Amino acid sequence: MRRLLLPLTTLALAAPAAAWGETLEVTSESETGTGSLGTTILEAGPGDTIKIPPGEYPLTNGDTLVEQGNRLVGAGEDETTIIPTGGGEALDQVTVSGVTEAAPVNPESDDDSGLDTKVQIVALIGTLALFILVLDLVRRRRLAERYALLWMLASAALLVLAIWRGGLDAIADLLGVAEPANAIFILAFGVAFLLLLNFSVVTTRLSEETKILAQESARLEQELRAARGELATGNGASAPVAEQGEHQRPVSAQDET
Amino acid sequence: MPESTELRRLAIVPAYNEQGMVGRVVRDIRRQAPGFDVLVVDDGSTDATGAEAEAEGAAVIRHPYNLGIGGAVQSGYKYALRGEYDVAVQVDGDGQHKPEYLPEMLAALKTGGDEADMVYGSRFRGDPGYPVPIGRRVGNMIFSVVLSAITRQRITDPTSGFRMTNRRGIELFARDYPHDYPEVEALLMLHAHHLRIHEVHVRMNARGFGRSSIDYPRSAYYMVKVLLALFVGLFRRRPTPVEATGEDEPGIGAAAIAEGERVQG
Numbered sequence: 001m002r003r004l005l006l007p008l009t010t011l012a013l014a015a016p017a018a019a020w021g022e023t024l025e026v027t028s029e030s031e032t033g034t035g036s037l038g039t040t041i042l043e044a045g046p047g048d049t050i051k052i053p054p055g056e057y058p059l060t061n062g063d064t065l066v067e068q069g070n071r072l073v074g075a076g077e078d079e080t081t082i083i084p085t086g087g088g089e090a091l092d093q094v095t096v097s098g099v100t101e102a103a104p105v106n107p108e109s110d111d112d113s114g115l116d117t118k119v120q121i122v123a124l125i126g127t128l129a130l131f132i133l134v135l136d137l138v139r140r141r142r143l144a145e146r147y148a149l150l151w152m153l154a155s156a157a158l159l160v161l162a163i164w165r166g167g168l169d170a171i172a173d174l175l176g177v178a179e180p181a182n183a184i185f186i187l188a189f190g191v192a193f194l195l196l197l198n199f200s201v202v203t204t205r206l207s208e209e210t211k212i213l214a215q216e217s218a219r220l221e222q223e224l225r226a227a228r229g230e231l232a233t234g235n236g237a238s239a240p241v242a243e244q245g246e247h248q249r250p251v252s253a254q255d256e257t
Numbered sequence: 258m259p260e261s262t263e264l265r266r267l268a269i270v271p272a273y274n275e276q277g278m279v280g281r282v283v284r285d286i287r288r289q290a291p292g293f294d295v296l297v298v299d300d301g302s303t304d305a306t307g308a309e310a311e312a313e314g315a316a317v318i319r320h321p322y323n324l325g326i327g328g329a330v331q332s333g334y335k336y337a338l339r340g341e342y343d344v345a346v347q348v349d350g351d352g353q354h355k356p357e358y359l360p361e362m363l364a365a366l367k368t369g370g371d372e373a374d375m376v377y378g379s380r381f382r383g384d385p386g387y388p389v390p391i392g393r394r395v396g397n398m399i400f401s402v403v404l405s406a407i408t409r410q411r412i413t414d415p416t417s418g419f420r421m422t423n424r425r426g427i428e429l430f431a432r433d434y435p436h437d438y439p440e441v442e443a444l445l446m447l448h449a450h451h452l453r454i455h456e457v458h459v460r461m462n463a464r465g466f467g468r469s470s471i472d473y474p475r476s477a478y479y480m481v482k483v484l485l486a487l488f489v490g491l492f493r494r495r496p497t498p499v500e501a502t503g504e505d506e507p508g509i510g511a512a513a514i515a516e517g518e519r520v521q522g
Contacts (some may be wrong), residue, residue: 116340180395188405211324211328211436214321214324214328215320215324215328215331215335217318218298218318218320218321218332219318219332219339221318222317222318222319222336223318225317226316229330
């Protein structure tokens, strides 16, 4: 019943419009293909009316729509929704009735849009926090300057990328990567790899240095013990044998501790 | 400097938790090679290794923590350099090496061939003295082939740590000794510095304690690692050759300079 009734009512509503030209009807809610809103716009001639049944319809070919001056007639504000996929300006330039206009979605946004700005703000706050953290660690001398430089460069680079979005695209272009997001991953991976390599180098040097220190301290300890022993036996040389033994015992006892 | 008669000789005994064995090793060295001072490098043992060695009359260097065999042996060579020893020999603290061969090795060091800089005891010039596990034999053969090709001389037992060297070897090893798998790589170092290597046949004991239990997967792993270390070692940059340090009068001063270079470099 409902199916029959609704088209009838729309027909009734659209009846006066038919006078200016042909009336075409949209039959598919998909973005492209036969019967879709975009295809119907292409099929329509100047001044034609396009009827849109209840449902949600993505709008493409907005430019053609404006050029031809088509009328869009929906099934009522509660029934028909049009989702602009461009900037959403096309709907403002033609006659539209019985239609709810949804917020525009931008699948290929290269300009600022609500979603991207949000991401950018988050990225900005994140990288700024990182940068401040590094600075603070340096200030409190928890991070040696030579490593701090590395981290500051890394976080500064992130900060720049967060602010200057075109930079990411430029880098992606340069690397021949289609998705700027992938370029970020490649860069991040490369930087992380280099940092880890750097730490391996530093660790190797540290362990070499501690090895030398351990050897030196062991040698000094041995020399100290030997010197003490000599001192004890030197004292004991003029003394009776029994006393010499007594001299040595406390020394070796000290060594044990 | 008086030659041959008044040579200062040192036996370096690296030991890690060899209580119950190291004392015997020290005693054997003192009995069978009385011309050698004995230094036990206690590489951070948690048992009474150091005390036991000291009780037998050895000098003992105690590492504050375990540095590994490379660090322990190098400590010995540093001691030898400082103590102005002319000859140093490594004798494992686990009782695998028999000190009865020391006089023979010493003779080879001075008179063998055209004066070798390093003489080492090889198990595989004849009867090894104990049944060597197959895995070890195979690994040894592979290293042997590789090292013989590199040094252009027959090296039958490159993993043997039973080594005696002269002043040049002491200086070299005190300054730089490989860390992870030292025996094989040390041979490469000697070759790189044009120190002559000479082999004598020795028999060895099976390892004193159950440490020889390197199973097959692990010995295969060990082999791959040593081969890698060898490969890397071929390209490793070495400090200035021994000749450049003025080996005639090394003394304490030169040793201190060498130490300084190490720390700074």
